[in-house]
Amino acid sequence: MQNEVELTPEAAVRAVMRDILGLSEEQVAGFTAETELFGALPELDSMAVAGLLTELEDRLDIMIDDDEVDGELFETFGNLVVFAEMKVTG
């Protein structure tokens, strides 16, 4: 069995976005803190957001409460990364 590798929150968010949107590694590497998400990317509908939250919980071993999730969280890639980092450091 191969051992678990620690993933940075940013790498995890990037990997999940790549999986949800079906992008290449190069495309998702081009995401910056200002890259717009919800509203700008049609694939990112409410069902995809539900999957995104659960997948981040799973990959980063965190729990996300209902009241932590608002529209602002998904506005930009940077917002999502900051949130993930905050959750991981507790």
Add this chain to the structure above:
Amino acid sequence: MTLAPAFVSYEFADRKEFCLSFAASSSRRVMLVPPLFDEMNRMRKMLVDVMRSLHALNISSLLPDLPGTNESLIALERVTLADWKAAVQACAEQHDISHIASFRGGTLAVADIAAASHWLFSPIKGATLIRTMLRTRIASDRESGLTTSLAELTARAETGPLELAGNVISPDLFAQLSAADITTMPDQRIVRLESDSKPSDVQIAGSALWLRAEPDDDLAMSAAFAQDIAGWIGQ
């Protein structure tokens, strides 16, 4: 000409349930147990691509419908995880299956078949599936102007059937899934995507198709799955 799958069946609870089947000339065969709920829809094309690739490697494969899904005559509302486990076991016995490849939530349905060899792709807890479906329900409620919460919907699901992301789930199925943890099988090979850092026996490059907004495929990944399954079954 493209190879067409055949339909066969297995008997469970006095009904016949369909299986998609690709029969090869060798005696090597594997049963594929699909993901659950919407993940199944998004990954079914990928699973059938795996079956075609397995056929090209001279391995027969079988993809059963779980009771309450696809062409099944029973309503999902009347089905439990215990039924899925018993159905998969019945299918394995009736089709003389010793090797089982299960995917995502499908890994929860094979947990009682200790005698078989298991190839498990990206196994997940039932609670993870439930949580995603609850969130989808909350999002669709919000779009209709209703405010619901994980706690409130969980309480409702415990006492009566609840519609979650298009699936009507009974309190028994909800409770059994919520409690269903990833089990360790005596003879298992854990397979994960390269982007997934959790412990595995092998990592395969490919796409997390269960996260996509629409059903999609990944032919290179399906071919790599078939190659890995072939190596795992052996001669």
